[in-house]
Amino acid sequence: LLIAVLASGKGDVPCLAAGVLQSLANDSVQNKVSIVDSGGIKLLINLALTSSQALAQENASGTLRSVCTSSQGLKKLVDVGGVKPMVTLLTDGFASAIINASAVLWKVAENGRYRAQIVKQGGIDPLVRVLGNSAGEAQENAFGALCNLALDGNNHVPMVKAGGIVPLLRLLASPVLEMQQKASAMLWTLATTGANRGPIVDSGGLQPLITLCTSEDAEVQTNAAGALMTMALRKENKAAMLQANAVAPLIALLSEGASENSQANAAGALMNLAL
Numbered sequence: 001l002l003i004a005v006l007a008s009g010k011g012d013v014p015c016l017a018a019g020v021l022q023s024l025a026n027d028s029v030q031n032k033v034s035i036v037d038s039g040g041i042k043l044l045i046n047l048a049l050t051s052s053q054a055l056a057q058e059n060a061s062g063t064l065r066s067v068c069t070s071s072q073g074l075k076k077l078v079d080v081g082g083v084k085p086m087v088t089l090l091t092d093g094f095a096s097a098i099i100n101a102s103a104v105l106w107k108v109a110e111n112g113r114y115r116a117q118i119v120k121q122g123g124i125d126p127l128v129r130v131l132g133n134s135a136g137e138a139q140e141n142a143f144g145a146l147c148n149l150a151l152d153g154n155n156h157v158p159m160v161k162a163g164g165i166v167p168l169l170r171l172l173a174s175p176v177l178e179m180q181q182k183a184s185a186m187l188w189t190l191a192t193t194g195a196n197r198g199p200i201v202d203s204g205g206l207q208p209l210i211t212l213c214t215s216e217d218a219e220v221q222t223n224a225a226g227a228l229m230t231m232a233l234r235k236e237n238k239a240a241m242l243q244a245n246a247v248a249p250l251i252a253l254l255s256e257g258a259s260e261n262s263q264a265n266a267a268g269a270l271m272n273l274a275l
Contacts, residue, residue: 003035006043014047018059025066032070041067041076045085048101054094061089061100068107074114083108083117090126095138102130102141109148118145119155125162132167143171143179147186156193164190165203172208177217184212184223191227197234206231206244213249213266218259225253225265232272241273 002024005017021040024031035041041064048060064082067073077083086108089101105123108114118124123145130142146164149155168190171183187205190196200206205227212224228246231237246269252258253266 003038003040003043006047015053015056015059018044018047018063022059022063022066025063029070032067032073035067036073036076041082042080045082048089048097049085057094058096061097065100065103068104074107078114078117084121087121087123087126090130098130099138102138102145106141106144109145115149115152118149124158128162128164150186150189153193156190157195160190160196160199165200165205169205169208172212181219184220188223188227188230191230197231197237200231201237201240206240210244210246210249213253218262221253221262222259222265225262225269229265229269229272232269238273
């Protein structure tokens with residue numbers, strides 16, 4: 001009945017129906033499956049895309065977010081072409097819809113079979129924009145999606161070209177330790193692609209990474225030293241790293257107090273600088 005109401009498209013009724021469906025989807029896996037089996041995915045996508053009401057977008061995209069936590073729901077969304085509408089909502093949606101759409105895309109990006117769909121539908125650029133221009137849950141969701149997309153090395157250069165370095169550098173200064181950990185890991189990952197090593201330096205990435213080598217957190221230390229180790233493979237970066245006084249904190253990481261991974265990356269960075 002609720003699915004039929006969604007299809008009616010009359011007044012505020014579809015919005016209210018989507019809100020009820022969201023509550024049901026949050027209650028149980030079986031309810032999620034029922035929504036999928038009843039053809040609700042396409043109708044919810046259509047409501048999220050076509051409604052001019054913030055609440056309708058929120059309810060429809062929120063239901064999709066809940067349904068996509070099930071493997072069946074996620075597969076159905078991808079199969080019916082739901083990735084592109086989620087990408088569209090990142091740009092055209094109200095704030096709550098952006099939060100939900102980015103969460104759906106994070107879920108899609110977790111699956112290696114579906115990940116390429118986000119790239120194919122032009123999802124990297126709007127995800128980077130959400131990462132840079134949003135805060136809170138929307139930023140976290142976009143970051144999660146991008147981290148999963150970065151598992152495919154072919155996406156590294158497009159992320160940098162989309163402007164992904166600057167928001168990552170801002171996150172290095174986040175008071176939230178987990179954000180520092182993830183951002184430093186992401187920069188290390190992006191630096192494994194040779195074409196990105198220059199842009200990271202050009203965007204002002206050296207000094208924050210050098211500073212994080214002195215972090216009290218072993219994971220942040222390891223990631224920062226790993227990024228520096230990788231960037232030192234580029235000849236043009238060596239002089240910049242020396243000028244930025246990278247050697248002293250890297251040597252400090254060789255001490256017994258640092259973790260084995262931090263020590264290994266620091267030693268690698270120093271070796272690459274010396275080559």
